[in-house]
Amino acid sequence: MTARPDDPTGSLLATLAEAGQPERLYKALEEATRSLVGHKLFTLLYVDGQDVARVYSSRPAEYPxxxxxxxxxxxxxxxxxxxxxxxxxxxxxxxxxxFFDHVLIESMGLGSVINIPVLYDGQAIGTMNLLDVEHHYADADVAPVARLAPLLIPAFLEARAAARATDRNQIR
Structure with missing residues (x-):
């Protein structure tokens, strides 16, 4: 698959085959979304029932x-x-x-957001989150980013499985 400049899906699919997952994919998605629509903060969260966990942050000092x-x-x-x-x-x-932490977000100079649910088997298993200055994003920015979300399915399922295994081991 050859990627068009405005559709980095092909190169991201190739990234999935490379060693160093899921971090390599996370960094590639950070760069792809920056090229597509821009952002000053990029985070990834997986969902497990009522729990959420951040697995990637472009600004770990503020959002670890x-x-x-x-x-x-x-x-x-x-x-x-x-x-x-x-x-x-x-x-x-x-x-x-x-967001309950809007004060922190605003203190970082951020005032607009795109949150894309990552969907699998009829459920949201995580979110891809992009933030930038106020009025940075428009309706047309959502679709190009949303097309990339399915690439996160394997990584989010793996993160959830690892967390569940850790929980089981702690109970024993």
Whole structure:
């Protein structure tokens, strides 16, 4: 498969075959999304039941890769995780509607967001998240990024399985 400049899927598929997964794919997706629509923060979260875990962050000082945490009921969770729809927050009002940590986000100079659910077997198993300055993103920016989300399915399933195995071992 040959990738068009505006569709990096082919080169990303080739990345999946390379050693060093999933980190190599995560970095390639960070660069591909930067080229497609831009971002100042790129994070990846997998979902396991009511828990979420960040597995990648372009700015680990502010948004570190961390263990799992339980996510309570939120309007954002209803939209992105339950209804499996992307979220486009164009401005700080959208950031404040979606995220409890909006103060940190705004302190980083970020004011717009695209959250893409990663879907598998009828469920959202994670999200790909891009943030930039206020009014950076438009409706047309969502589709090119959403086309890349399925590439994360193997990595998110593996991360979830590893976490479940760790949980089982701790119970013994």
């Amino acid at each position: 890769i961390s263990g799992r945490k339980t996510m309570g009921e939120t309007p954002w969770g209803e939209l992105v995780l339950k209804r499996r729809q992307p979220f486009l927050g164009r401005d700080r009002q959208g950031i404040r509607w979606a």
